[in-house]
Amino acid sequence: MNENLLTVSTSPHILGRMSVRSMYLEYIIALAPALLVGFYYFGFPALITVLLTVASAAVSDFVASKIQKKPTTLGSLHILCMGLMLGMILPPGAPWWLPVIGGALTVFLGISIFGGIGAYPMNPVLVAWVALAISWPEAMNSFLEPQALGSGEEWNEAETLLMQLKGDVSTLEMVEMGVLWLGKVPGYIGSTSTWALLAGGVYLIIRRIIPWQIPIGALLGAIVMALIATYTDPRILELGYEEFAANMNVVWFHLGAGGLMIAAFFLGPEPVSSPVTPWGTFLFGVGIGLMTIIVRTWGGLVDGAFYGVLLMNAANPLLDRIRPRVIGKVVSGA
Amino acid sequence: MKLANLLKGIRLPRPPAAAPPVDLPAPEKVYLPLRQHRGAVAEAKVEPGEKVALGQVVGASEAFESATVQATVSGVVEAIVDTVDPAGQKVPAVVIKNDGADAWAEDSTLGESLTDPAGVKGTRPSHLLRRLREAGLVRAQVEGRPLHVDLSPPMAPQSYLYMTGIPVVRPVDTLIISAVDADPPVCPNRSCLGQSIEELSVGVAALARISGAKRVILALPSGSDTASIAAMAGQYEWEVASVSQTAYPFATDNFLVQSLTGREVSTPYGEPKDVGVALQPMISAMDVGKVLMSGRPVIDRIFSVAGEVKNPQTFRVRLGTPISEVLAAAGGGPSRPGKIIVGGPMMGLAIFDPTTPVTRETEGVFVQSAAKVVAYADHPCIHCGRCVAACPVNLIPSELGKLCEFRMYEEAADMDLMNCIECGCCAYVCPARRPMVHFLRHGKTEVLAGRME
Numbered sequence: 001m002n003e004n005l006l007t008v009s010t011s012p013h014i015l016g017r018m019s020v021r022s023m024y025l026e027y028i029i030a031l032a033p034a035l036l037v038g039f040y041y042f043g044f045p046a047l048i049t050v051l052l053t054v055a056s057a058a059v060s061d062f063v064a065s066k067i068q069k070k071p072t073t074l075g076s077l078h079i080l081c082m083g084l085m086l087g088m089i090l091p092p093g094a095p096w097w098l099p100v101i102g103g104a105l106t107v108f109l110g111i112s113i114f115g116g117i118g119a120y121p122m123n124p125v126l127v128a129w130v131a132l133a134i135s136w137p138e139a140m141n142s143f144l145e146p147q148a149l150g151s152g153e154e155w156n157e158a159e160t161l162l163m164q165l166k167g168d169v170s171t172l173e174m175v176e177m178g179v180l181w182l183g184k185v186p187g188y189i190g191s192t193s194t195w196a197l198l199a200g201g202v203y204l205i206i207r208r209i210i211p212w213q214i215p216i217g218a219l220l221g222a223i224v225m226a227l228i229a230t231y232t233d234p235r236i237l238e239l240g241y242e243e244f245a246a247n248m249n250v251v252w253f254h255l256g257a258g259g260l261m262i263a264a265f266f267l268g269p270e271p272v273s274s275p276v277t278p279w280g281t282f283l284f285g286v287g288i289g290l291m292t293i294i295v296r297t298w299g300g301l302v303d304g305a306f307y308g309v310l311l312m313n314a315a316n317p318l319l320d321r322i323r324p325r326v327i328g329k330v331v332s333g334a
Numbered sequence: 335m336k337l338a339n340l341l342k343g344i345r346l347p348r349p350p351a352a353a354p355p356v357d358l359p360a361p362e363k364v365y366l367p368l369r370q371h372r373g374a375v376a377e378a379k380v381e382p383g384e385k386v387a388l389g390q391v392v393g394a395s396e397a398f399e400s401a402t403v404q405a406t407v408s409g410v411v412e413a414i415v416d417t418v419d420p421a422g423q424k425v426p427a428v429v430i431k432n433d434g435a436d437a438w439a440e441d442s443t444l445g446e447s448l449t450d451p452a453g454v455k456g457t458r459p460s461h462l463l464r465r466l467r468e469a470g471l472v473r474a475q476v477e478g479r480p481l482h483v484d485l486s487p488p489m490a491p492q493s494y495l496y497m498t499g500i501p502v503v504r505p506v507d508t509l510i511i512s513a514v515d516a517d518p519p520v521c522p523n524r525s526c527l528g529q530s531i532e533e534l535s536v537g538v539a540a541l542a543r544i545s546g547a548k549r550v551i552l553a554l555p556s557g558s559d560t561a562s563i564a565a566m567a568g569q570y571e572w573e574v575a576s577v578s579q580t581a582y583p584f585a586t587d588n589f590l591v592q593s594l595t596g597r598e599v600s601t602p603y604g605e606p607k608d609v610g611v612a613l614q615p616m617i618s619a620m621d622v623g624k625v626l627m628s629g630r631p632v633i634d635r636i637f638s639v640a641g642e643v644k645n646p647q648t649f650r651v652r653l654g655t656p657i658s659e660v661l662a663a664a665g666g667g668p669s670r671p672g673k674i675i676v677g678g679p680m681m682g683l684a685i686f687d688p689t690t691p692v693t694r695e696t697e698g699v700f701v702q703s704a705a706k707v708v709a710y711a712d713h714p715c716i717h718c719g720r721c722v723a724a725c726p727v728n729l730i731p732s733e734l735g736k737l738c739e740f741r742m743y744e745e746a747a748d749m750d751l752m753n754c755i756e757c758g759c760c761a762y763v764c765p766a767r768r769p770m771v772h773f774l775r776h777g778k779t780e781v782l783a784g785r786m787e
Contacts, residue, residue, distance in 0.1 A: 007673045007707050008422075008686050010772040012758030013700065014679040015708045016344070018765045020716060118716040118766075211719060276719030276732060324728040326750045328588065328601035 020117070023271070024077040026207055030200035031084055031266065037183050037193035038088065041146035045093030045155065046189045050084065052096060056103025057083030064112040078117050082106050085125045085266060088190025089259060089306070090132075092144050093155060098136065102128045122313040123273045126306050141302075143186040158186035162258045162302045169235045172253055180256040191262040194255065201265025210269035213278060217285020218264035218292075219255065225293035226251040233297055260292050263305035273313050280319035287312040343726045344759050346582045346680075348557075349518040352525035355636050355648040358663050360407050360432055364654030365417050366392060367427040370693040371472040371480050373399030378428055384411045387439035389631050392428045401480040401694070402470035406633040406652045409433040418687050420476050420676040420696055427691065430654070438630065447629040449532075451539035451570060454626065459544045462626070466544075469625040469632060472694035474522070474617055476676060476683055481618065485544050488607065504610040508595055509547035511538055513563070513616040514555045514577045514585040517678020519640040520698035523616045524555055524579075525648035526636055528562045530620060535566050537623030545612035551594050552616075555579045582680060583726055583757040587613050601727070601753045617697070638698030639664040641679070642706065651692050657699060658688040668703030675700040680758045713766035721760035721770065727753055731760035735770050738777030747781045754778070 038046050061079040065072040073079065086102050109131065110124020111117070133140045145158040161180070164171040179185065183193025191197070204210045230236050230247040241247050254260065259267075268274060268288050275284050288308040295304025312319075369375040376393035380386055386405040393403035409432045417427040445465055448454050454462070463482055471481040487506075515521045542550050550572040554560045556579065567574045575594055577585055584590075587606055588599040590613065597609040606613045621632045637660060638648040644665025651660055657674065661667050667674075675682035676690075679700045721731040729750055737746035754774050761770040 006671060006684070006686050006688065007704070008684045009673075009710075010769065010775060011675075011682055011684075011756070012680045012761050012771065013673060013675050013682065013684065013702060013708065014762070015764075015767060016762045018720075018763065019767065020713065020765045023718070023765045116714070118714040208720065208723065209718075211723060271718035272716055274719070276717065276722040276730060278722075281719070320730075320733075323730065326729060326753050327592075327727040328599060328604065328755075329750055329753050 020076045020078065023209055024081045026209055027081050027204065027266075028077065028084060030204045030209075031081075031088065031190065033196035033199050034183075034190045034193050034262070035084070035088060037196045038092070038189040040149045041184055041192070042092035042144055042189055043147070043149055045144065048096075049090050049092055049094050049099050050087035050189060052099040053087035053090065053103045054080055054083035056100045057086070057106050058103075060104040060107035061112075064107055068112070070116075073117065076117070079107065079111075082111070082125055085270075086128055089125070089129055089188045089262065089267075091140060091142060092189050093142075095139055098132060098139050102132050105131050118272055120272060121316065122310055123267055123270050125270070126267060126310050126313075129306055130310065145186060146184050146192070160186050160258070160302070161253075162296060165257075165296070166302060169233075169239065172236075172250055173239070175253060177249070177252055177256065180253065185257070187257075188259065188262075191259050194261050197261040197265055201261075204265065204269070209271070210265070211274075211276075211278075211281045213282040214269040214274060214285040214288075215264045217282040218260070218268060218289040219285075221286035221289020222254060222260055222264075222293055223251050223289070225290050226254045229293055229297040254293055254296065258292075258296070258303040259305035260289070263288055263292070263309050267306065268309045268312070273316070275316050275319040277320055277322055278324055279322045280316075283322070284312045284315070284319055287315065340581070342724065343584060343757075344582050344724055344762050346518055346580050348580055349521060349524075350646075352521045352527075352638075352648060354529055355522075355525055355650045358649045358651045358655070358660065360434075360436065360652045361655045361659050362432055363412070364407050364430050364432070364652060365415075365427045365656065365689075365691040366403050366406065366430065366654040367417055367419055367425045367691060367693055368393040368403055369400075369419070369425050370403065370653075370695050371399075371401055372477045373397065373401075373480065373483070375425065376400055376403055378414055378426070380411045380428060382411050382413050385409070386411055386430060387437050388633060390439040392430075399480060399483050401472050402468060402631075403428070404470065404631045404633065405430055405439075406654050407432040408435045408437045418685075418690055419693065420683055420685055420690060422683075422686065427654075445629060448536060448540075448626045451535050454536055454539040454543055457543070459546070462540050462544050465625060466622060470694070471618065471621050471625065471632065474615060474635070474695065474697040476695050478695045481614075481622070484614070485541070485612065504608065506545045506547050506607060506610050506612045508549045508551065508611045509538070509542045509545055510551045510553055510590060510594055510606075510611060510613045511541070511616055511619050512553045512577075512585070512587075512590055512613060513560075514553055514579060514590070515678070516583060516585040517680050517682065517700075518579050518582070519646075520638045520678040520682070520700055521640070522636040522638045522648060522697045524558060525638060526617060526620060527554070527558055527560060530623070531562055531566050533620050533623030533627060534563070534616065535570065535623070536626050537619035537621070538572065539570070540622050540626055541612065541614055541619055547612055549573065551575055553577045553585075553590055553594060583755070583759065586755070586757070588755070589726065601755060615697075635692055635694065635696070637692055637696065639701070640698065641675075641701040642668045642703045643701050648698075653693060654691045656689040656691055657685075657696075660692065661688070661699070661701065667701045670704040671701070672704035672707035673702040675702070680762070681756070709767070710761075710769040710772070711767040713768060715768060716766050718765060720763045720765065724759040724763045726757060726759060727755055729754055731770055731774070734777065735760070735768060735773045738773040738780075741780075743777050743780040743784060746777050751777050751781065
């Protein structure tokens with residue numbers, strides 16, 4: 001008997017370096033800039049909210065795996081990443097039970113009930129977020145006025161720009177676009193800073209973790225729909241914009257405000273619940289962009305980005321049927 | 335290179351520079367399998383105890399898809415035993431004990447020698463083809479076909495092409511000589527770049543003459559020193575194309591045909607011949623040139639050793655040398671060997687017996703230590719879509735993998751499972767480390783088995 005037995009298996013005999021753990025680690029790294037900006041502007045209340053969400057998600061996953069008698073999957077960082085993302089779309093300074101319930105809902109209602117990673121049809125973060133938004137609208141709609149870290153002033157309640165826009169379109173003219181894109185506006189913890197989200201999203205695209213079609217599609221959809229809105233919405237028409245640049249300013253406002261950026265770069269392309277085919281992913285993105293602006297302009301809700309993602313998640317099986325042509329396939333009668 | 339090739343497939347690390355091949359002394363004993371290709375097993379033409387000379391025929395067959403086997407050392411036939419071929423099948427082999435004389439057999443010549451491409455052009459294609467058949471050359475890949483089969487026109491119309499609008503028998507008008515190694519760390523072609531230019535020119539001219547190709551394209555690896563080949567190509571009005579070595583799998587046959595001529599080869603049964611292209615690796619062309627110039631059969635093979643050996647190197651090895659002896663000449667493998675892979679790391683076959691002989695269908699081995707052997711995981715598909723982005727033939731591997739895993743083979747076949755080329759890109763990029771190629775191969779086998787019933 002030869003003691004140096006050889007291994008025999010199918011090819012390939014080398015693998016790339018990416019694992020589920022490293023993929024979600026990079027996801028968390030990409031989320032970090034926006035999260036840090038959130039901590040900078042919303043300080044201690046934001047930190048507490050995010051920590052509570054992540055801790056609650058982790059504990060819930062541990063409990064869920066015990067109930068299912070499965071090994072825990074915390075090591076893959078998937079649950080932590082989901083918890084972090086939920087924390088980023090909660091208002092800073094929310095009552096302590098809100099993030100705790102949110103984290104538990106993400107794991108139980110979003111992930112475990114469908115069978116864990118790879119099986120859930122809709123983004124679990126948004127499932128939990130919608131449950132919270134429907135159940136406790138007041139808690140989910142109280143925001144803080146941002147202030148630089150360490151200024152030590154009292155926290156003041158504030159309305160988000162999109163809420164003001166619902167009541168009065170002249171908000172559009174009072175916004176300084178630079179401040180808006182930097183993120184010094186009231187809003188969810190991690191979704192205010194457009195530049196930071198953009199940086200993280202581009203990193204994910206370069207690392208080939210999210211398909212480029214989803215963010216590009218979402219931004220294109222939003223731009224087109226926002227232009228249509230500025231040219232047709234009677235309330236905006238009353239403002240009397242004549243130049244294209246002024247109308248384009250409305251587009252920049254929509255890109256920078258609310259949850260569009262985090263939905264386009266992080267929540268929409270979340271690996272498990274997004275489609276996989278090239279045209280499917282693109283249409284998925286376009287749908288998110290359209291929904292966002294439609295709801296903001298004509299809908300009853302304040303922001304449509306998160307609902308857009310959920311709606312497009314439901315269309316996943318359809319989108320995945322748009323397959324590219326297989327190279328080398330013999331087509332009869334061609 | 336096309337833009338689509340940048341977005342699809344995977345990027346492999348750039349392989350180290352390749353040194354020209356080193357002659358390996360003839361071994362004590364050679365094991366000559368009587369089938370070194372896809373097709374029929376040759377009959378042994380020698381008895382144990384018989385004395386044989388270099389180049390003497392030891393195995394031959396009447397079947398068309400079969401190649402003659404010649405003695406690659408002079409000496410005494412010891413026995414006819416069973417060995418394994420790289421695919422793991424049993425095959426009878428003639429064992430010859432080397433007497434060190436290296437004396438050529440008197441009747442080993444295959445006609446007068448042709449020393450330049452002009453002489454080749456004056457010879458009838460059928461003559462050239464017969465000489466290649468007598469020399470028993472084989473396309474260097476596992477389950478490769480004898481060269482004379484590869485170069486002959488199809489015997490009958492190909493049934494899989496009836497429906498496509500492609501003319502059923504299309505004359506070959508283009509010859510592609512590929513000096514790019516599809517699976518880069520194993521680099522027999524690259525290490526021969528710039529070697530024996532005369533043999534190459536005769537070989538390419540002969541292949542063009544046999545196949546009837548008017549246009550000859552030499553596909554050379556980008557970033558290598560190819561000045562001498564380019565000069566030769568200029569002399570005979572052959573085209574030169576530069577192909578990336580790191581964009582995998584775009585150096586494989588069908589993709590080379592597509593990127594160099596724009597013609598699409600149908601899968602799974604199609605071959606470049608169907609669209610009027612003959613494609614041979616450069617080492618095949620060199621062998622052809624050698625046969626025609628010397629008038630003798632080729633008794634050695636360019637064999638590349640890569641991976642975890644002390645000195646990764648390319649050797650010129652006598653056919654029939656056990657692979658373990660070649661590894662020893664390369665400084666020995668790792669202390670705890672894991673895998674010995676015939677072919678490259680992406681598409682090669684792991685063998686279980688290190689004494690498997692070097693045959694005409696092998697072009698190199700890739701060695702892994704036990705520590706580097708990859709572990710696939712029993713993880714569910716996470717639907718991330720990285721395999722879809724990587725698949726060079728636009729399949730949805732994640733879906734196919736799931737279907738094959740849960741025994742829904744016909745459903746998978748409806749989603750074009752059979753068009754998979756088993757390049758391994760999906761498994762390479764999979765973060766869940768699912769054994770994708772295993773699933774897909776298993777599914778294909780089951781589909782074929784199901785259709786046979």
